Amino acid sequence: MSGLRVRRAPVADWYVEGDDSAVMVGANVLVLSALATAVLETLDAADGPDGQDAGAWTDATVVTAALVERFGAPDGVDVHEVTATALADLAAQHVVELDPPPSPGASEPSTG
């Protein structure tokens, strides 16, 4: 995951309730898991309180650190891989953008 950066994609709306959320991309509404919601909350915080830094890239390592802080580090898995998979899923759904962009067909959406 070295060098991977991420930012929120422009979406129509994002509604958060508790640990879960729903995001509207175009005319489609996706329900996001707690993990995916936490990713967006991390990126939202990186955009600044008034969104003054919106569009800026965030290192994926920052996202990983936030997820570990929130959910703990699971045993026996590479947290960076977990983050990379989650980000790839969200990118496939046009919820986030990645730099460098994922290669075509690199990930099938599963986070939803």
Added chain:
Amino acid sequence: MTEQPAPVPALVPVHGLGAVVTLRLGGTEQAELLDTVRAAWDRCLALPAPRTVGAPVDAGVLDVVLDAPGADPAARHAAIAAGAVAGTSLADVMHQLSPAVTLKLIESRGGDLMMLHACALADPRTGRTAVLVAPSGTGKTTLARTLGTSFGYLSDETAGIDAAGRLHAYPKPLSVIPTPGEPVKDQVAPAAYGLLPVPPTPVLAAVALLERSEDGPEVPEVEAEPTVAALATLAGQTSYLTRFDRPLHVLAATVEQGGGLRRVRYRESASLAPLLAEWLA
């Protein structure tokens, strides 16, 4: 021999969702068309409840043409090309008219009302209203026919809800398939089925997603759906949702005003009566 002057089009205002579309009726069979439209759409000829909100939104004009089968088709074809509902069969013109009116009305309220594909029924005394969401062809009209004799009939097609939770009624004719397999639906005035009128101040009290099936439970099964999941469930049953600045927040507010989304599995429409009575109490 002098040429007969063209008949003056008859104008009929049709109200719904707090808007009004003006039907401009013409054609060689204008008189028959006028009588039929007035009878079928009788509950929409004046502004339905709530009447305290202000003047209706202008949804424009819709031309409607009924010609005798042998009439010169040139003018009719020109009218169709310009967006009119037109034909030589009264039943077919009435069948086409209903979705055309609905489209005009919902277009005029996009980004203003939350509009759900739903049958809306209200307690006739209090106006507390249940919005019963169901995709096309899954029983909204049957539900209206069955329960609208006990609850005020607001719509069998679209429920329009404003930010204050008020329902803007659209008591259109019921579109009923006369015989199974028949492609053209009859347009039946609500009064013909004894449906109760719109109460004066209908307000949202419940939102339910209906799932009817032949092997569904005899006693309806109700399951509460979390609001986040409800947004994904309901988004596809809205009209012009993306016209709102924050569409999910507006939809969530509507769901919350209705006490959260209830998912209901059932078999027979009549079995829902006790549930409605409970929700609207």
